[in-house]
Amino acid sequence: MTAHVVDAHPGQPGPERARLLVVVAVPAEAEAVLRGLPGGAEAVPLPGGVLHRCAGAPVDVLAAGVGPAAAAAAASAALAARPYGLVASAGIAGGFAPHAPVGATVLADAIVVADLGAETPEGFADVTELGFGTVRHTPPPAVVALAGKALGTRDVDAVTGPVLTVSTVTGSTERAAALAARHPGAAAEAMEGFGVAEAAARYGVPVFELRTVSNPVGPRDRAAWRIGEALAALERAFAALPVRELIEEAGRG
Numbered sequence: 277m278t279a280h281v282v283d284a285h286p287g288q289p290g291p292e293r294a295r296l297l298v299v300v301a302v303p304a305e306a307e308a309v310l311r312g313l314p315g316g317a318e319a320v321p322l323p324g325g326v327l328h329r330c331a332g333a334p335v336d337v338l339a340a341g342v343g344p345a346a347a348a349a350a351a352s353a354a355l356a357a358r359p360y361g362l363v364a365s366a367g368i369a370g371g372f373a374p375h376a377p378v379g380a381t382v383l384a385d386a387i388v389v390a391d392l393g394a395e396t397p398e399g400f401a402d403v404t405e406l407g408f409g410t411v412r413h414t415p416p417p418a419v420v421a422l423a424g425k426a427l428g429t430r431d432v433d434a435v436t437g438p439v440l441t442v443s444t445v446t447g448s449t450e451r452a453a454a455l456a457a458r459h460p461g462a463a464a465e466a467m468e469g470f471g472v473a474e475a476a477a478r479y480g481v482p483v484f485e486l487r488t489v490s491n492p493v494g495p496r497d498r499a500a501w502r503i504g505e506a507l508a509a510l511e512r513a514f515a516a517l518p519v520r521e522l523i524e525e526a527g528r529g
């Protein structure tokens with residue numbers, strides 16, 4: 277069954293629709309994104325969390341909570357409240373070696389849920405193999421290309437590749453290897469992208485995912501996390517993104 281797409285805001289074209297909704301998990305990520313954008317922000321309460329409506333750029337930033345369910349619920353509430361031209365899932369992530377070292381910025385060319393399915397005697401079967409739904413959303417390639425180019429011109433080297441959404445953070449070499457084998461070229465794993473993309477798809481709004489790497493995907497080692505470094509990279513990435521052009525490009529698709 278395909279998702280039912282609705283236009284929740286018919287008759288509201290123009291400037292209102294020309295905003296980017298950035299969905300992050302936690303307030304520290306929202307603050308990093310906002311530091312990268314010009315002007316202050318007005319806080320608007322929503323059922324899914326606090327929405328920060330940026331004054332100096334056409335961007336709203338929502339701290340939705342950790343995990344795909346919280347992200348989907350909060351993104352849906354925001355998309356129901358106002359029209360948007362583009363949605364982004366953003367925040368820190370684990371990076372797959374050798375593609376995405378700590379501090380790297382990752383742009384998703386596919387947003388893939390990696391653990392939605394069933395264990396079978398033959399191994400993991402995702403929900404599409406079971407006959408349900410979807411496990412992948414594809415951001416508009418032109419939006420990804422434009423974002424990557426803009427980051428590059430500001431000396432932010434962005435890695436492009438699939439970003440996996442997981443409900444359980446990977447904590448072993450074996451699990452990291454199994455994910456990399458099942459998803460060749462996977463650049464990062466995080467916990468919200470697929471939830472945000474599922475919500476955006478239901479409102480017919482294009483979506484992309486931008487992550488900055490705080491830790492390697494692999495054996496659990498909390499001492500190795502570099503959250504400050506990843507948040508600084510997140511701020512730099514949002515300072516470099518050409519938001520209006522990205523929304524315009526998304527509207528062409």
Ligand SMILES: O=C(O)c1cccc(C(=O)CC[C@H]2O[C@@H](n3cnc4c(=O)[nH]cnc43)[C@H](O)[C@@H]2O)c1
Nearest residue numbers: 301342368369370445446465466467468491493496
């Ligand atoms: O307790 C642990 O071992 C552990 C390791 C990495 C991350 C966590 C989190 O609870 C962070 C979840 C939060 O941050 C994003 N994130 C950051 N790194 C990863 C990761 O390696 N795998 C999945 N998600 C990651 C995630 O999107 C959440 O918002 C705990």
